[in-house]
Amino acid sequence: MKLLINLIRNLLGYIIIAVDLITRGSKKKRTPEKQQEINQELKDFSLYQFAACPFCTKTRRAMYKLNLPIEKRNAPEGSAHRTELLEGGGKVKVPCLRIEKDGKVEWMYESSQIISYLEKRFA
Numbered sequence: 166m167k168l169l170i171n172l173i174r175n176l177l178g179y180i181i182i183a184v185d186l187i188t189r190g191s192k193k194k195r196t197p198e199k200q201q202e203i204n205q206e207l208k209d210f211s212l213y214q215f216a217a218c219p220f221c222t223k224t225r226r227a228m229y230k231l232n233l234p235i236e237k238r239n240a241p242e243g244s245a246h247r248t249e250l251l252e253g254g255g256k257v258k259v260p261c262l263r264i265e266k267d268g269k270v271e272w273m274y275e276s277s278q279i280i281s282y283l284e285k286r287f288a
């Protein structure tokens with residue numbers, strides 16, 4: 166039963182990914198200098214995610230539209246990234262944005278919060 170639920174969930178997740186790819190439109194455009202500056206800032210960011218999670222797709226879509234090439238770290242069962250997420254953030258829930266600043270690490274959960282943070286900072 167659990168296997169069937171996971172199968173349906175993954176199938177839906179991949180349908181959402183396909184719809185996102187078809188409808189996502191264009192990326193935000195910046196001057197090459199500004200984009201380079203932002204890319205540099207984004208080296209301190211990483212997104213813990215599952216490929217077929219709808220909340221992760223929603224977050225990746227916002228990152229794409231804002232033209233934010235943030236490193237994505239898949240966190241399936243048994244992976245090192247999952248352990249990092251659990252030990253660093255305190256729970257295995259994705260998406261989670263890891264932000265490193267001045268040697269301190271912040272773990273931001275909740276897709277809506279992550280998107281509104283990125284929009285405020287980079288729009």
Ligand SMILES: N[C@@H](CCC(=O)N[C@@H](CS)C(=O)NCC(=O)O)C(=O)O
Pocket residue numbers: 215218219220257258259260274275276277
């Ligand atoms: N309200 C959260 C929901 C996130 C959520 O439910 N993520 C699921 C994957 S779709 C999760 O991490 N579940 C934990 C697990 O599968 O171990 C958000 O918007 O980010």
